Amino acid sequence: MSSTHSSGTGATPAGATLVGVVRDDTGAPLADAFLGLCADACWASASAADGSFAYENVPAGDYHLDVRVDGTPGNADVQPTTGTISIAMSLAVDEMLELPPLFVPDPGTATLLSAGNQDVTLGELTLTIDPSSWALPFGVDAPYVAAVRVPEMQWPPNPIDGAEVVARWALNPYGTLSDTPMPLSITNDFGLAPDATVGVYTLNPSTGLLEHEATATVRADGTIIEAPAGITRVTWVVLAR
Numbered sequence: 001m002s003s004t005h006s007s008g009t010g011a012t013p014a015g016a017t018l019v020g021v022v023r024d025d026t027g028a029p030l031a032d033a034f035l036g037l038c039a040d041a042c043w044a045s046a047s048a049a050d051g052s053f054a055y056e057n058v059p060a061g062d063y064h065l066d067v068r069v070d071g072t073p074g075n076a077d078v079q080p081t082t083g084t085i086s087i088a089m090s091l092a093v094d095e096m097l098e099l100p101p102l103f104v105p106d107p108g109t110a111t112l113l114s115a116g117n118q119d120v121t122l123g124e125l126t127l128t129i130d131p132s133s134w135a136l137p138f139g140v141d142a143p144y145v146a147a148v149r150v151p152e153m154q155w156p157p158n159p160i161d162g163a164e165v166v167a168r169w170a171l172n173p174y175g176t177l178s179d180t181p182m183p184l185s186i187t188n189d190f191g192l193a194p195d196a197t198v199g200v201y202t203l204n205p206s207t208g209l210l211e212h213e214a215t216a217t218v219r220a221d222g223t224i225i226e227a228p229a230g231i232t233r234v235t236w237v238v239l240a241r
């Protein structure tokens with residue numbers, strides 16, 4: 001499958017090739033996932049019936065690849081809302097780059113948010129959220145939040161230089177931005193020592209890069225990892241040391 005040139009000018013010169021496959025969290029191929037490959041220009045494409053995709057004859061260089069799938073979390077209370085489940089990464093494409101399988105996580109069960117400041121527990125994560133400070137993505141009708149912890153074998157290829165990733169969570173509605181940082185706490189089932197510090201990173205959807213947002217500290221009793229300074233993006237949350 002060849003890509004479709006969606007922006008920029010002129011014909012695409014002969015150059016590099018990027019290939020891969022998109023799968024859901026069970027490993028099944030995902031057809032019709034939206035893909036956007038961007039540098040100075042952007043090329044839009046979609047995955048084939050077997051989940052595969054290919055960008056051919058793109059100029060060699062650095063790119064941001066975005067993979068999006070329409071998704072609505074599983075809580076019936078938020079069915080009127082919509083959203084996308086997304087992964088993004090920064091890539092250096094040379095002559096030929098074959099990516100490992102890209103797993104798009106299940107959106108998880110959603111919690112519909114009420115007005116005002118509130119603590120929301122999503123598995124191991126607890127976020128303090130004031131939805132009035134949120135800028136929701138296009139198409140999302142009401143504020144909600146969902147999170148799912150992604151197994152290591154399904155992590156997208158966007159590492160953090162010089163750091164060991166401990167865990168990753170995919171959050172929805174993907175792309176939400178908060179004017180007010182959201183304090184975060186995480187159940188310490190990773191064996192981190194009391195008083196240890198770790199970095200909290202979120203995914204910048206505009207670049208595909210994981211960026212440091214807060215430093216978290218393990219409580220003296222070792223039970224909880226706390227980041228009171230909080231995060232400002234509802235995308236991916238990554239814990240790294």
